[in-house]
Amino acid sequence: MAELVIKNLFKRYENSGKKKKTVNDFAVNDLSLDCKSGEFIALLGPSGCGKTTTLRMIAGLEDITGGDIHLGGRRVNDLHPKDRHIGLAFEDYALYPPLTVYDNIAFNLKAKGVEKGEIDKRVREIAPLMKVSELLSQMPVKLSGGQKQRVNIARAIIRRPDLLLMDEPLSHLDGKMRQAMRMEIKRLINDIKCTSVYVTHDQLEAMSLADRIAIMNFGVLQQFGTPMEVYDNPVNEFVASFIGEPPMNILETTIDEEDGEYFFTFADSNLRIHAPARYQNVLSKGFKVKMGVRPMDVLIGGIDSKGTPATVATFENLGDERRIGIRIGENLLMLITDDEIRYRMGDSLKLEVRGEKTHLFDIDTGNRIREK
């Protein structure tokens, strides 16, 4: 277990400068992160955002163009991967097919010349933790995807690494298995308390597993915070639309003023949303801005609601919940309800948007506009 500190990390791939259109051609651009001892960090972003490159630099599998990586107070930039005390678990399990599960797990210790009794003790210790005790004498080919990934992680942690790195370990698994493994990983990490960095493009995995999430795009760190921080206070439109399912509604709006109060108005729609007082100092009449609101914060008004009349464009009954889409210009404003009413396309309802739950983003830069 050790603290991981990344300072001003850069990565540029030679020869690829012309092809890649990342900011300044850097695959990773001025990344600084600190991961406390025992903390579980997720690197989250779309494919090509630099998250795996970052992971590979931490592991020592990739040269560092600029910046420093410290692990447990040690600068590891120039250390050989094997001297970094890092455990790795990647997407493809790469178990040794001719070896039993036991020998696969024991392999790294054997290679290091650890004494046989000690190896056995440690394999027997880790096997129940990863629920592979029954599988120790099996060959990898006999295992299911979830079992293989468990063996893979057992192999990574048996060396008691200072840091555990995982790169999309669940992306091979189908829906139900992935969910079950997600839960197991969470419990395992909770038990072994190993500092961990976990790469994923699935916001659900990041939200449910990580103590803190680092969201990247085009090689640049967008936001680093707890799951609820990035959910409740996204720093920009990218983060706002990446976190949460269904995603936040983000619509272009023009500000209107009436008796000193501000309202969000929308082209081709009679929807008017009262802007909360906290935005008083950043808004003005005619100001154009992007407004974000989560589908949970758009409500259906009752009979005497003063909400905006709207027409149902899409209605989806999903069993546990229902989702309704309302056309606002070219976009669909989505809302989620537990309401048992089965709406039909073209039905009318009253929309009540929780103005206090809205987010504002700059129309050009997409950055969050903070109230003053």
Add this chain to the structure above:
Amino acid sequence: MAKIELINVTKRFGKVTALDNVSLHINDKEFFVLFGPAGAGKTTILNNIAGIQIPEEGIVKIGDKVVNQIDPANRNIAMVFENYALYPHLSVYDNMASPLRSPKFKRDEGYIKEKVNEVAKMMSIDHLMDRLPSQLSNGQRQRVALGRALVRTPNVFLMDEPLAHLDAKLRNQMRTELKAMQAEFETTSIYVTHDFMEAMSLGDRIAIIDNGEIIQVGTGDEIYYMPFNEFVAQLMGEPEINIIDGELHRDEEIFSVTLTQCNKTYELPKEDNVYEKLAAVSGDKIHVAFRPKDIIYSFEPVENYVEGTVFSYESIGNKAVLIVKVSDALLRMIAPNGLVVKLDSKVYIDFHISHIMFFKADTTEYICRYDEASILALIEEQAKEA
């Protein structure tokens, strides 16, 4: 436009029976979903309708015509696959016009223009006609692919997991878009998926397929509220339904059920239908099912609640799933996002008994649930509308 019938269709691949005596009746203009796990036989059904495969036994009818011996090309069927396969070097207009320009359907350009524009308008892509596929968003590409399939007014529209290769976020968005377009289709459509949200959202009716057999056919509500068996109940819903062991007590006026793992007995509210069906169950063993939203929890002790420990707590987007361990049972329930929950800490739970579903302990078949009458009324109303 046509109805479709499969009558006792059996399809074998060597020794493997992919479809086992499957009968289906799909109504004209219906949007029909084939739903089930991988390898269930969904795509095989689609292929047998398209004529890509021919069944060893049984009859496939399109309209009133038996098509077993008819070439795929002559069945007037349009297919949309997982990848949209647009021609990258052709504009949206030319992509959509391509089926009408093929030797088989060759039409004059005036007719083509009229038809393409009509469909483009319906799909809201009429402003994109000069663009190349690479200049379109994923959603627009999907519309073009569907539009291309629609220009020659097929009898039947077959879609095989058209959203499966998209990431979760885009898939949700595209599903909603497809739902918005659906109202405009006047074509009988069959849609294959393994995603329950797609099945629920899009299907006028859904057929649940498993192991080459049809388990249940019904509207989304019917299947969600009155699943044929535990397998179906577990397929419909995210997080998955909780099914636990119970023991019935029917010796007195008021029935009760003991939830074995919770070691607690609950009185069952009197409802004639439920009592009649439960009275007919042989033996005392029964399976009791609760949707995750029908279990409530408290982190403070509450009288009469069942004590358990937190097994996991995780966000699933706009809400979270709390999994509580009670003896050897893991119970899933819905919780708000952003709670600070310590794993293995104590938690106390209770059940909405009036939302309970019962299944047979031996065959796992559905027995009954509370408030069945209003669900049946809803289903009947939906059937009338269709």
